[in-house]
Amino acid sequence: MPLSFSLPLKSNLINLTTMYEYKCFTRQGSWRFYADSDTDALRLALFYCWRDGEEFIKVQSDFGGQPYTLRLCKIDKTNSITTL
Numbered sequence: 001m002p003l004s005f006s007l008p009l010k011s012n013l014i015n016l017t018t019m020y021e022y023k024c025f026t027r028q029g030s031w032r033f034y035a036d037s038d039t040d041a042l043r044l045a046l047f048y049c050w051r052d053g054e055e056f057i058k059v060q061s062d063f064g065g066q067p068y069t070l071r072l073c074k075i076d077k078t079n080s081i082t083t084l
Helices: 038-052
Strands: 020-026 029-035 056-061 068-070 073-075 081-083
Touching: 020 038, 029 038, 038 056, 038 068
Parallel strands: none
Antiparallel strands: 020 029, 020 056, 056 068, 073 081
8 A cells, every 4th residue: 555645735934925016217217116115115216326326316106196206315414314
């Protein structure tokens, strides 16, 4: 009689996350990409700009029907804000 056994399959092995659409603007043009969060979107946009030698301007998203922009800013000692 042949031996047979089966392993229980777990259906929760794949963790699906919601990806949001963003658009990165550079001096050379713009491109769309997907990320998990605003922080991840900025990280990815800066990485791809660095990798491809493009100059980063901003990242835009239209999550929840309200368009908004993510930018990098510098705050000096006098609390003056400069957009990079």
